Amino acid sequence: MSKSIYPPRRIKSFARCAGRMTPAQRLAVESVLPQYVWSKDTVVDKPLILDIGFGMGHSLAWQAERYPQFHFLGAEVFLPGAARLATLLQEKQLSNVHIAYGDVVLLLQEQLALHRLAGVQLFFPDPWPKKRHHKRRLLQREFLDLLLTHMQPGAFLHFASDWADYCLSVRELLTSCPKLSFEKPLSAIEAIARPQTRYENRGVVQGHEIEDIVVWLPQ
Ligand SMILES: C[S@@+](CC[C@H](N)C(=O)[O-])C[C@H]1O[C@@H](n2cnc3c(N)ncnc32)[C@H](O)[C@@H]1O
Structure with missing residues (x-):
């Protein structure tokens, strides 16, 4: 049998991209979003923090307002x-x-120079709670390896979730990575404070415990 010429289909970490949009949302897509779109040639002169899966963007806007010394790059597949x-x-x-609308994997592979990131945030990623769906969870070995190629010396990776078994697997993954440290290296930047996010709020209402995990690359 001849081999397929196509690359293997990648497992997606997300279920929906567009959904129905209100007229106001459609107008925002056409007239406001283009002003903030990230491209490979975008130049920023501040430490760059990648926020993966910002949802409706409230926590990222909160951080951007409080931390003008950083530049934020938000990646999200959900157009509204x-x-x-x-x-x-x-x-x-x-x-x-800046906003990168689309799959963060493609952003990292095609639209971002290596060793560009001073920090990476992954707040309440889709938990894919059923065991047979765990392979769709974003933070796994392959994605971590991709992230590491984009992190600068001293960069932080901040993960937060309300799903205990996801936190456990991430802790194990990060512990097994010899490049990462749970201690902040001297003079590296601190992870940035975050507000309670929308999905965190849902977890709290359901009685879930929230866990934040932060690791750094050595300088
Ligand atoms: C559970 S929500 C969390 C949203 C927000 N961080 C919060 O805490 O409220 C996860 C978000 O990640 C987005 N997402 C999932 N996989 C993604 C990917 N590969 N690239 C970009 N965004 C992704 C989803 O569209 C969704 O909006």
Whole structure:
């Protein structure tokens, strides 16, 4: 049998991309979002923090407002969420955020130079609670290896979740990675404070315990 010429289909960490949009959201996609779109040639002169899966963008806008010394790059596959964040940025007149609408894996592979990131945030990623769906969880060995090629010396990786077994597997994964340390290297930047996110709030209501895990690359 001849081999397929196509690359193997990648397992997706997300279920929905677009969904139905209101007229206001459609307008934001057409007229506001383009002002914030990230491209390979985008130049930023501040430490760059990648926020993966920002949802509707409220926590990222909160951070951007409080931390003007950083530049944030938000990646999200959910178009109404990208449009919402763009609208929030315009309302708050924030210029230290860019948006990468699409799969973060493609962003990292095609639109971002290596060793560019001073920090990576992954707050409440889709938990894929059923065992047979665990392979769809984003933070696993292969994705971690990709992230590591983009992190600068001293960069942090901040993961938060309300799913105990996801936290356990991430802790094991990070512990087994000799490149990462649970101690902040001297003069590396601290992970950035975050507000309670929308998905965190849902977890709290369901009585879940929240865990934040932060690791650094040595300098
Ligand atoms: C459970 S929500 C969490 C949203 C937000 N961080 C919060 O805490 O409220 C996870 C988000 O990650 C996004 N997502 C999942 N896989 C992604 C990927 N490969 N690239 C970009 N975004 C992704 C989903 O669309 C979804 O909005």
